[in-house]
Amino acid sequence: MEFNLNITRRLHEEHTATLTAWSRLEQLLTARGRQWPPAEGDEIAAQLRECAGMLAQEVSQHFAFEEAQLFPRLEESGEGDIAQLLAEEHGVIREAAEQFTALQARGARGELDDAGWRTLKTAALELVERLVSHVQKEEMSLLPALEDLIDEETDRELITEYSMN
């Protein structure tokens, strides 16, 4: 789907980047013959690091912006239940993300035992599924709705605010 506003295009680009990184991680984690736990310098270790870094951006900025600026607009337009559903998913993803990033950091420091590594793998695969499902919903419902709700001037204000954070 093509988006015409700066803010929807920006959010769509971030979704694409997130999905690309996490899909790559999923591929690596589910590939046959891959060593687990990964050795230091292994591609999986690098991908885990990249995804953990991405989560910090995704959770702290993307989610916060949507919750503060976009969901209230969705609610005002009569789409309160969709806004509530997306906000609930943010909560679940935040919690799963905290667990994942903590485990990834411990793994990188060599502090995880076998059980810890297994938990990290499960947490990563759970996050992939939650992120994919969440992005699908936002691409289907949030971004198209914003295209109707936001005029050019508001779009300029929103993209400026988002870019400055």
Place this chain on the structure above:
Amino acid sequence: MIPALAGAARSRLLPLSVPFRYFGAAVVFHIVAWAVLVGSADELTTFSGGLGPVFAALHLTTLGVLVMTAIGATLQLLPVATRQPVRSVRAATLIWWLLTPGVALFAAGAGFHAPRWMGPGALLVIAALALYGWLLAENLRRARGMRVVVLHGWAALGALVLLAATGLALVARYEHGVALDPRAFASAHLLFATYGFMGLLAIGLSQFLLPMFALSPAPAPRTAKWTLGIAVVALAGAALDRLFVGEAAVLAAATGVGLGAAIAHVVTMERALAKRLRPPLGPAFLLVRVAWGCLIASLALALPIALGWRADGALAGFGVLLVAGWLLSFLLAVLQRIVPFLASAHAGGGARGMPLISSLEPGGSLAVHRTLHLVALAGLLVAIATQTGWLARLAAATGLAGAVAFSLFFTRTLMRLRAARLQSTTAGAGASL
């Protein structure tokens, strides 16, 4: 979280009970359709029309499974594409109350050679389709997004009106002896129902639904509009020929044009899917690809049939490819993706309560269904090609087992949803203490 059942929907997210009642009825009719076919498999290999159990099984599939699923899916998904809520949730519910007994009565009348039951059944179905047509038209009229999907919706709606008109005319002939050419009307009715209403709706929803599942870009709107235009020309040409002309060359030309449109659709969809962000497509796409193959194969087989080729079972083989191969496989594939997706969206829950889609999706039942469905499909085609009654019965029994497996998937998803909701409620109550 979910608004109460109200006269008019404010949000585009309908109460779960609305789409799921259609999916539930489709699951039941799916089992009944295969069961009826098991009992009439000998007749299937030579079927070329007329009342009886094969006719009943055909309509249990088309009206009971395909139309039922299409209505449930479009009521929830079309508003997402058009950015317009359903005009009336009460009407959306009423359609189910008209359609479900209507299909049962109509199929029973057809199966037991009792046209007096078919009339009331057909009237209930027509009333349901008229109400659905109004909801669909209202949604399309106010649509703001996805022009390609909207255009497919209008084309499907036009076909719906024509399929209802030709169907009613055929029932009037059976019940009251109205003078008309039953073969011509039956052919036109089949065209409007399968390639028209169901086919165009399936192709239209594919434009945004399959890219969403695959996380790929949608096909280029310009190509999709051209493909739709060509498909509509083919459909109109074939229907006009059946009703007014009756020339083999005209029908064959229309079929050839339709085949071109089908190939163009599949190629554009595959090109879009090739650009997906997430490599695994999931097992449902196996059924989607089989469905696309059957769509093309049905039109390829229709070409020699249009030119007068009448090998034993040619028409029955065409029907199996078209109805069970293309439409049924496609809709079951879509259903197995959207049922857990919608269940997850409605499961609710605070932070820890919201279940993963995969936790709501009983994959084992789906794998069994997929295998049995494909074996049944292949078995029916071989049975028809070799005119082997026992093989047709075995294939239908396999299809029946597949339908039961699919019903287990649906039932287990509902049970898991219920458990997730209970867990969510308990967690919420615990948190508020």
